[in-house]
Amino acid sequence: MVKNFVLDTNVLVHDPKSIYSFEDNVVVIPLPVLEELDRLKKESRSVGRNAREVIRELDKLREKGNLNEGIHLENGGILKVMVLSEDQVSNVPSFLYEKYMDNWILVYTIYLMRTSQVPTYLVTKDINLRIKADSLGIPSQDYLSDKSDLEVLHPGYEEINASESIVEKFQREEFLNPEEIGVEECYENEYFDISGVYGRCKGGKIEILKIGKEAIATKETFRLFQRAGIFPKNREQFFAMHALCDDSISLVNLIGIAGTGKTLLALACGIDKRRKMIVSRPTVPMGRDVGYLPGRVEEKMKPWMQPIYDNLDIIMDRTGMNLDNFLKRGKIEIEVLSFIRGRSIPNQYIIIDEAQNLTPHEVKTILTRVGEGTKVVLVGDPYQIDTPYLDKNSNGLVYVASKFLGDRLFAHVKLMKGERSELASKAAELL
Numbered sequence: 001m002v003k004n005f006v007l008d009t010n011v012l013v014h015d016p017k018s019i020y021s022f023e024d025n026v027v028v029i030p031l032p033v034l035e036e037l038d039r040l041k042k043e044s045r046s047v048g049r050n051a052r053e054v055i056r057e058l059d060k061l062r063e064k065g066n067l068n069e070g071i072h073l074e075n076g077g078i079l080k081v082m083v084l085s086e087d088q089v090s091n092v093p094s095f096l097y098e099k100y101m102d103n104w105i106l107v108y109t110i111y112l113m114r115t116s117q118v119p120t121y122l123v124t125k126d127i128n129l130r131i132k133a134d135s136l137g138i139p140s141q142d143y144l145s146d147k148s149d150l151e152v153l154h155p156g157y158e159e160i161n162a163s164e165s166i167v168e169k170f171q172r173e174e175f176l177n178p179e180e181i182g183v184e185e186c187y188e189n190e191y192f193d194i195s196g197v198y199g200r201c202k203g204g205k206i207e208i209l210k211i212g213k214e215a216i217a218t219k220e221t222f223r224l225f226q227r228a229g230i231f232p233k234n235r236e237q238f239f240a241m242h243a244l245c246d247d248s249i250s251l252v253n254l255i256g257i258a259g260t261g262k263t264l265l266a267l268a269c270g271i272d273k274r275r276k277m278i279v280s281r282p283t284v285p286m287g288r289d290v291g292y293l294p295g296r297v298e299e300k301m302k303p304w305m306q307p308i309y310d311n312l313d314i315i316m317d318r319t320g321m322n323l324d325n326f327l328k329r330g331k332i333e334i335e336v337l338s339f340i341r342g343r344s345i346p347n348q349y350i351i352i353d354e355a356q357n358l359t360p361h362e363v364k365t366i367l368t369r370v371g372e373g374t375k376v377v378l379v380g381d382p383y384q385i386d387t388p389y390l391d392k393n394s395n396g397l398v399y400v401a402s403k404f405l406g407d408r409l410f411a412h413v414k415l416m417k418g419e420r421s422e423l424a425s426k427a428a429e430l431l
Helices: 009-014 031-040 046-062 101-115 127-135 164-173 235-245 262-273 297-319 323-328 360-367 396-404 422-430
Strands: 004-007 026-030 078-082 120-123 157-160 191-194 197-202 205-208 251-256 277-280 332-334 349-352 375-380 410-415
Touching: 004 009, 004 101, 009 031, 009 046, 026 031, 026 101, 031 046, 031 078, 031 101, 046 360, 101 120, 101 127, 120 127, 157 235, 164 191, 164 197, 164 205, 191 235, 197 235, 235 251, 235 262, 235 410, 251 262, 251 396, 262 277, 262 297, 262 349, 262 375, 297 323, 297 332, 360 375, 360 396, 375 396, 396 410
Parallel strands: 004 026, 004 120, 026 078, 157 191, 251 375, 251 410, 277 332, 277 349, 349 375
Antiparallel strands: 191 197, 197 205
16 A cells, blocks of 8 residues: 655655655655755755755756656655645644744644545654654654664674584585585675684685684684784684785674774774775764864864774784874874765775764765775774664664675674773673
8 A cells, every 4th residue: 555654854864865765655755844954955064965965856856847746756656745834734733833843744744644545654763753743643663774673683603513523524624515514505704613613604615714824713723813913802803803804805894892892903904904094983972073173184083083092002002113103104094084975095994983873875975985905894883873863773884784794795793792801891791
């Protein structure tokens, strides 16, 4: 059955192409939403950029017909811009006639529910607006087309209890068919712990991992895998470092709670590669763009980049290098994510820290800037999100993992064990 979906402004700003995500249903944009887009288009951040993109998209569709009457979309759906007069909303609760734009969106939705012959739903990423809608008897939902389920997302590895004969065969022949260990199918670059011997899926087979040319990677040997003075302290960290150091993998996703070593491992492997590194993280915590802070880019970014410098200090201490001298060599560049758009970045090693604060659209913008020979590392904790309208299932970090899983260019590892300190691990567990 065809349905009406009334879109809130935050849905359009979150995904400028969202109007094409509702199949053969009717997508309704209330006029107050256009007013909000007009106000947001002046913003210099991604919010403003996305608002402008939505406006341009609507302008292109306007050439195909009348937006108020409805325009047929290529996916079979219909897009309408809804305009109401005072007479049409006279029966709507008077308390909604306030300055709050959210209330006007509710007014439009109530009117459509009362006058349309098909079910009507309000789509918004604002949790409070969904609560208000429910209180008024309005069916509402989050924007789901770019959501993934973090709880069922594959961690990037499997632990297999195999017989002694299987383990001996694996060490002797250096590969196994997945069926031999009870796995129906493995996806590309999935890691395996087969009774303490490590392997990875390549071309449909599980190949044994080696450290250097000789040592087979096992629980007893993975500490030999040292990069820039940093070695893995647990199995997941070893898998992560292996993926970070493999030049055949162009995109690595590292997910884990605070203290699991995500950023430290990414930096250590980047320094070991001796390629130029670009490091950035979203400037979300202070709630405003870097232009409001004085000084050069490095000085503007310092409040957000201090965790990067803290990790570099650890590496410098392990390698006997001086951080100031290392930075002066120009081997690492602190970049503002806003400036990546429009660039082409070949032959570099890019680390995006706190990537859980990026929308799927923003991650797409970053990845489409990548040139030949560049490796991108996305690092973050989906349970610590500071961006409004994002959650553990809709952020760019988890979205990338769900879409790229199984691709030969991609590896994903979920780090479980905190290694920062005993206190930090206990705090993460208890608090």
